[in-house]
Amino acid sequence: MLLLGISRFAVAQDPKPNIVLIMADDLGWMDVGFMGSTYYETPNLDRLAKQGMVFTNAYAAAANCAPSRACLMSGQNTPRHGIYTVGEADRGGAATRKLIPVANNEILPDKIFTLPEALQAAGYNTATIGKWHLGKDPRTQGFDFNIAGNLKGANKHFVPYQNPNIKDGPAGEYLTDRLTTEAIAVIEKQQAKPFFLYLPYYAVHTPIQAPADLIAKYKQKPKGAGQDNATYAAMIESLDTNIGRLLQKLDDLKLTDNTLIIFTSDNGGIRSISRQTPLRAGKGSYYEGGIRVPLIFKWPDRIAAGSKNITPVTNLDYYPTILDILKVKNKNTYSDGQSIWPVLRGQTIPERTLYWHFPIYLQAYDANSDDGRDPLFRTRPGTVMRSGDWKLHEYFEDGALELYNLKEDIGERNNVALQHPEITRQLHQQMRNWRQTTKAAVPTQLNPEYNPKARLPEKKKKDN
Structure with missing residues (x-):
């Protein structure tokens, strides 16, 4: 209920x-x-x-x-x-x-x-x-x-x-x-x-x-x-x-x-x-x-x-x-x-799935307190979905998948994708189908300026 x-x-x-x-x-x-x-x-x-x-x-x-x-x-x-x-x-x-x-x-x-x-x-x-x-x-x-x-x-x-x-x-x-x-x-x-x-x-x-x-x-x-x-x-x-x-x-x-x-x-x-x-x-x-x-x-x-x-x-x-x-x-x-x-x-x-799509980058506010996936960005390109208590993240740069059970882990601290491979597979396929249906653009072109050793974030440009 x-x-x-x-x-x-x-x-x-x-x-x-x-x-x-x-x-x-x-x-x-x-x-x-x-x-x-x-x-x-x-x-x-x-x-x-x-x-x-x-x-x-x-x-x-x-x-x-x-x-x-x-x-x-x-x-x-x-x-x-x-x-x-x-x-x-x-x-x-x-x-x-x-x-x-x-x-x-x-x-x-x-x-x-x-x-x-x-x-x-x-x-x-x-x-x-x-x-x-x-x-x-x-x-x-x-x-x-x-x-x-x-x-x-x-x-x-x-x-x-x-x-x-x-x-x-x-x-x-x-x-x-x-x-x-x-x-x-x-x-x-x-x-x-x-x-x-x-x-x-x-x-x-x-x-x-x-x-x-x-x-x-x-x-x-x-x-x-x-x-x-x-x-x-x-x-x-x-x-x-x-x-x-x-x-x-x-x-x-x-x-x-x-x-x-x-x-x-x-x-x-x-x-x-x-x-x-x-x-x-x-x-x-x-x-x-x-x-x-x-x-x-x-x-x-x-x-x-x-x-x-x-x-x-x-x-x-x-x-x-x-x-x-x-x-x-x-x-x-x-x-x-x-x-x-x-x-x-x-x-x-009826229960439904919610989706978020963000094929962009947002720089960090504060590398020490943002609590994001890495200290350089609040957001790297990817898609997120919530289905019931399950929440799946996909990140396009490395194809990483993060699966969380929000009922047990509302703070998204324990990635259980490897422990639940079938749920991860099913949700990921559903996510891909949604992107195809909505014609969601996915970035694939490599950035020629990219340096995998670069670590220092650029000075914040704006607050949004």
Whole structure:
């Protein structure tokens, strides 16, 4: 039985729900109170968790910003849209890369009928406030209204923001506060009609910056194991406080009862800033710490309050789930996610396999703390899959296979591929079949600059 703590409840027949999708940036699986952190304070998110359903096996479809967001907005996995990272695919020292990686796409293709486009067609007002990262202007891909969204990430969290799509506020203004104020204004303006509010905060992405009074608070607080960065903790509290502001506005306007709220993160957290123990590694890695994320769904009287679910789900599922709720057909040729609306109603879905494909390189953040496969890279080219409790990694440079039983080894420390050759063989064949079906590009060209003796990582180019 996958559902925990569910009670019976009636399903009301109300008009189309408002939809509020809140996405934190680089917030780790264990960086919130409702997932077990004792250092970070998230009372508003903890309350939201008690009012809805928490997924403990929730994943992003990619381990860093742009590809994860592309998967969410398209409902399609990375081989379909070709967005694998931010910027170039050949990150890290040239001499340490054995293969020429697949070229990276930075713009979500126009041929994809996005989630906001589908909601526009269904009669929704659509707005995005915050980080877009999939093109220059999200209004070309289904949003009626855009504040702060473009192709770039955040340069800073205090004015001046250096963002062409949001005007600077008064001196000292904090970006998380400002985005929430803008979101509240949009809700007040659009409440007469069903609305889709996409609120992808720039927090808690680097640069790690927060209000001074909150930083001082956490400097006085006892540290947690692997969670001890006072400024990062202050960023999380500020994020939580602002989500509380937004939720209060929905209450004040009497919109809460017919509003579906989704809260999540775009990928795992940066391990050198905040550890996700017992998970291994962090952002940019396809070990669990890089792809597991916190996830809450709330919709009063449709989703049981205080429920937890262990079904493995991914942000590829949000698009088909929302369309299922609205009884709208998906116009895309491909849909790699699956509706989890039955799960949200207390039922189950058939077990399925989840896939991640990353034919690229991402350089290390911190060779001493990343906890990846090697100290030079968070990610080397490969594919990962999860089938039941089994998780298989394949790495293209050397053909290495790593098999883990997540039920027994959630930290992915004990590679049991040799102990279970038949399971490894079956899963590997299934993985190859999936790559063929999705036409997933696999790098095979050798890099002429490669030097197997090269060991020193190149200086970090960017934070994504």
